[in-house]
Amino acid sequence: MLEYYIGMTKGAGSLAIVSVKDLTFTYPGNSEPTLAHISLDLPAGEWITIIGPNGSGKSTLARLIDGLLPINSGEIYVDNIPVKEENLHAIHQRIGFVFQNPDNQFVGTTVADDVAFGLENHQVSHEDMPFRIKQALNDVDMVPYAKKEPAYLSGGQKQRVAIAGALSLRPKVLIFDEATSMLDPEGRQKVLKLLAHLKVKKGFTILAISHDPSEAVLGDKVILLDHSHLVAYGPTNQIMGDSELLMKHRLGLPFTTQLKEQLQENGITVPKEYQSEEQMMTWLNQQLSSKK
Amino acid sequence: MNSKVFFGLYVPTNSILHRLDPRMKIIACFWYVVIVFLANNVLTNVLLGLFLLFLIWLSKVSLKMYWQGIKPLMWVILLTAAVQLFFSTGGQPIWQWHFLNITSLGIIQSIYLIFRFAFIITISTVLTVTTTTLQLAAGIESLLKPLSYLKVPVSQLAMMLSIALRFIPTIMDEIQTIMDAQRARGMDFSAGNLFQRAKRLVPVMIPLFVSSFKRADDLALAMEARGYQPGAPRTAYRQLRWHMNDNWAFLTYVVLTVALIVLRQI
Ligand SMILES: Nc1ncnc2c1ncn2[C@@H]1O[C@H](COP(=O)(O)OP(=O)(O)OP(=O)(O)O)[C@@H](O)[C@H]1O
Ligand SMILES: [Mg+2]
Numbered sequence: 001m002l003e004y005y006i007g008m009t010k011g012a013g014s015l016a017i018v019s020v021k022d023l024t025f026t027y028p029g030n031s032e033p034t035l036a037h038i039s040l041d042l043p044a045g046e047w048i049t050i051i052g053p054n055g056s057g058k059s060t061l062a063r064l065i066d067g068l069l070p071i072n073s074g075e076i077y078v079d080n081i082p083v084k085e086e087n088l089h090a091i092h093q094r095i096g097f098v099f100q101n102p103d104n105q106f107v108g109t110t111v112a113d114d115v116a117f118g119l120e121n122h123q124v125s126h127e128d129m130p131f132r133i134k135q136a137l138n139d140v141d142m143v144p145y146a147k148k149e150p151a152y153l154s155g156g157q158k159q160r161v162a163i164a165g166a167l168s169l170r171p172k173v174l175i176f177d178e179a180t181s182m183l184d185p186e187g188r189q190k191v192l193k194l195l196a197h198l199k200v201k202k203g204f205t206i207l208a209i210s211h212d213p214s215e216a217v218l219g220d221k222v223i224l225l226d227h228s229h230l231v232a233y234g235p236t237n238q239i240m241g242d243s244e245l246l247m248k249h250r251l252g253l254p255f256t257t258q259l260k261e262q263l264q265e266n267g268i269t270v271p272k273e274y275q276s277e278e279q280m281m282t283w284l285n286q287q288l289s290s291k292k
Numbered sequence: 293m294n295s296k297v298f299f300g301l302y303v304p305t306n307s308i309l310h311r312l313d314p315r316m317k318i319i320a321c322f323w324y325v326v327i328v329f330l331a332n333n334v335l336t337n338v339l340l341g342l343f344l345l346f347l348i349w350l351s352k353v354s355l356k357m358y359w360q361g362i363k364p365l366m367w368v369i370l371l372t373a374a375v376q377l378f379f380s381t382g383g384q385p386i387w388q389w390h391f392l393n394i395t396s397l398g399i400i401q402s403i404y405l406i407f408r409f410a411f412i413i414t415i416s417t418v419l420t421v422t423t424t425t426l427q428l429a430a431g432i433e434s435l436l437k438p439l440s441y442l443k444v445p446v447s448q449l450a451m452m453l454s455i456a457l458r459f460i461p462t463i464m465d466e467i468q469t470i471m472d473a474q475r476a477r478g479m480d481f482s483a484g485n486l487f488q489r490a491k492r493l494v495p496v497m498i499p500l501f502v503s504s505f506k507r508a509d510d511l512a513l514a515m516e517a518r519g520y521q522p523g524a525p526r527t528a529y530r531q532l533r534w535h536m537n538d539n540w541a542f543l544t545y546v547v548l549t550v551a552l553i554v555l556r557q558i
Contacts, residue, residue: 097517104510109426109458116529121519123527151461
């Protein structure tokens with residue numbers, strides 16, 4: 001089943017912030033496993049995107065990593081801590097999880113109260129809270145909204161508050177389960193820019209689940225799940241440029257990959273790797289000028 | 293969004309009453325309601341009335357707001373007073389018709405009754421115009437804290453209350469959206485008798501229930517991911533502070549109560 005695997009050297013462990021070993025998971029009452037024999041390492045400081053058709057088990061994998069579902073068989077380590085009942089508090093502190101629906105994860109009656117919610121759960125002292133709330137809101141550019149109620153915020157602003165809530169706990173990994181899919185284009189661009197900033201400037205490891213190929217190309221690596229199996233795991237430009245692989249698993253192609261696909265149908269030889277729009281422009285220019 | 297109905301009549305004038313500890317205000321409101329029933333003569337009622345006017349003045353909120361608190365309950369007050377007037381016995385009989393009768397004592401008692409009602413409604417309005425729902429919830433939680441020794445899950449109940457307050461506007465918005473969607477399909481919510489109108493709300497309630505369960509599911513997961521464990525110890529971001537002014541307010545109430553007891557004897 002596995003078509004490519006560009007993983008970490010087995011046993012090194014120190015660079016992997018999340019490590020999944022032979023994970024199989026079946027929801028109670030289901031006969032078929034939702035995840036079967038998944039093994040993978042997430043290298044620290046990278047942005048990894050999980051893609052896969054509906055029902056392929058993406059959310060289930062993300063929830064298992066955060067200990068939100070009990071593991072049936074196999075092992076998961078987060079920052080070298082085994083994900084188990086007795087470690088859940090430590091796991092939840094190390095992983096910030098942002099969900100799809102901006103409204104259904106806003107717990108507090110105001111922005112500041114919502115950020116405080118996680119701090120209260122992790123028993124951060126009352127004296128330290130204002131500073132940590134301000135710092136987290138500053139990271140997502142929401143300080144002026146601290147006293148606002150959620151009814152006055154846009155979807156994108158609510159998602160940024162959710163990110164602030166995660167950041168306030170000083171996690172190592174941020175998981176986004178289709179966190180931009182309910183946002184308008186502007187809100188989505190802001191959140192995606194913020195993710196890039198958090199990865200590059202603050203060194204967070206990002207695990208994002210996305211249906212949108214234009215989002216999947218933003219990360220360093222891509223994990224492809226289908227029918228409970230890990231189908232491919234490799235560098236973004238390899239997987240997102242492989243139109244055959246993506247189409248076989250009923251996934252959308254990024255714009256430039258679509259373009260290459262059509263060029264190929266017309267008998268033009270194209271580079272195999274994924275190319276960003278700028279790279280594609282340069283390549284097309286070269287082709288056109290060499291034809292003259 | 294019609295959140296006003298649910299969020300009381302909070303008026304942010306930042307008066308001295310606004311800045312009192314919500315626990316003091318809740319206790320004071322409660323105590324005032326108790327002593328209203330101790331007022332038995334003209335002097336005691338005048339005392340309570342003047343005290344209330346003093347609070348209204350302190351709150352810097354216009355009398356109109358207070359009148360709006362009483363207005364919707366006017367009929368209830370008058371009806372109760374009428375029952376008191378026509379059915380009470382004792383004192384000098386003034387007028388009689390079959391089983392109805394008016395006595396001098398009945399008149400006096402129904403007047404007191406009207407005052408009692410007005411006092412109770414107004415003191416509650418003083419509380420709600422000067423205190424946000426959030427502060428009220430925090431105050432109630434703090435006052436109920438001793439019950440946790442009796443294994444009452446006070447902090448979980450408080451969490452439920454604060455989540456309910458947080459989601460009321462969201463759910464109101466959703467009702468609006470669903471109703472608009474139904475209206476776009478030609479549904480008229482205002483026509484017909486009460487039964488027909490209630491029946492038309494069924495296609496609004498069902499999607500609302502479905503989405504609320506989904507919401508609750510999502511919210512529970514998000515809370516768990518952020519480290520919430522029901523019953524586990526937590527720290528508090530919002531802490532109530534008892535200031536010097538709260539002591540003065542307390543003292544004022546002690547004086548009021550003593551004065552009332554003295555005036556009762558006269
Ligand atoms: N609580 C549950 N109980 C039983 N089965 C479930 C439960 N949650 C999910 N499943 C099933 O597990 C499978 C994988 O679900 P999951 O939500 O992980 O998929 P996904 O890849 O995130 O899909 P989507 O792209 O739609 O979000 C689906 O077939 C789903 O029906
Ligand atoms: Mg999903």
